[in-house]
Amino acid sequence: MSDILKQHIRKFIKLSDEDFAGVLAYFVAVDLDKKQNLHVEGRICNSNSFVVKGCLRMFFVNEKGVEQTIQFALEHWWLADYISFSTRQPSEFYIQAVEKSNVLTITAEEQEKLLTTYPIMERYFRLIHQRAHAAAQFRIKTLYNFSREQMYHQFASNYPDFVQRIPQYLLASFLGFTPEYLSEIRSKRIS
């Protein structure tokens, strides 16, 4: 299971098996059931998680009490509320397993120690954040560029498997509209 992380790190930097074993020691493996929370609103988000298997989502609850999903994390993705993780302020987000999942987590403190001991890992995390930053820029662009209906069609054609994998109300929550409207969009195309 930790091989997944090793392979991932090696896509970005060189790291010997020995060093990887050292790196891995800073992590904690966590198994999550479907709908189990890894992190809840109000707490400081003190750990950064790498998805080995399964799927997580990050969401917040708006004034009306509706859950708004702002991000999914599939296999090989890192997820945390980096606002809270960086600033040590209480988080406004939940992180929850969409399905049965295995993750490797590292606390902020352990990550600091890891980076002191293995400075090469600064490069790895720099590249991870740079990529995530790029993905966020792309995401923001699509939020500006498309109507809700277009977003659905775009997302469904880019990630057909993923659309099958998750329930519709989560997809609607991620795309930023109501389940009712998603239902309406879908019925248009089928005819």
Next chain:
Amino acid sequence: MSDILKQHIRKFIKLSDEDFAGVLAYFVAVDLDKKQNLHVEGRICNSNSFVVKGCLRMFFVNEKGVEQTIQFALEHWWLADYISFSTRQPSEFYIQAVEKSNVLTITAEEQEKLLTTYPIMERYFRLIHQRAHAAAQFRIKTLYNFSREQMYHQFASNYPDFVQRIPQYLLASFLGFTPEYLSEIRSKRIS
């Protein structure tokens, strides 16, 4: 002028004056007039820019020919199309000066050399991207959480000076609605 960058780097890592001089050698200073483009759509975004003075914006042109501003960068902020910068694909964005500005730019190649020579700078850029990633998460949250009108009021109360500093049509472009609608919102409150 390069002192601004030195101070900024020192908020994140320790760096001697000597080393800073070495670091600075990888950068190119660029002066921009109001509305001058630093980067245009279709080109690979090959440089990463630190705003020393002034203000930049990144925008794209949608199907209707309307400019959509997705990001501003004020003093002390870094800006690039990191999708293009990371993947070496042609960019879909423009980067333009909102007002007369001074920036320090570094190309992707020079940044690689810089990081090889001064590995401590990996940490600096890791922290920059982590912070930017956090800011993007926050941004995405506000895009989901607020109506257009609420976004205006929130933004105006958080950044009253900045709202004065830029023309209204750019603010509307950033907030994701039309100048006409912004005008309508503003007239409500004045009464």
Next chain:
DNA sequence: CGGGCCTTTGACTGGTTTCAACTTCTGTGG
């Protein structure tokens, strides 16, 4: 002083939400 860009105003339109009722699916215990 003039021209062009920016902002305002108003009428009309449509995409999306809201609400409520109904149907279908899913999983859990008997």
Next chain:
DNA sequence: CCACAGAAGTTGAAACCAGTCAAAGGCCCG
């Protein structure tokens, strides 16, 4: 293996947020 309850998905009507278009007014800068 069935029954049933709760969760998820569908449908339709009414309301609303925000866009579009067109025209007029204000203001900056040459």
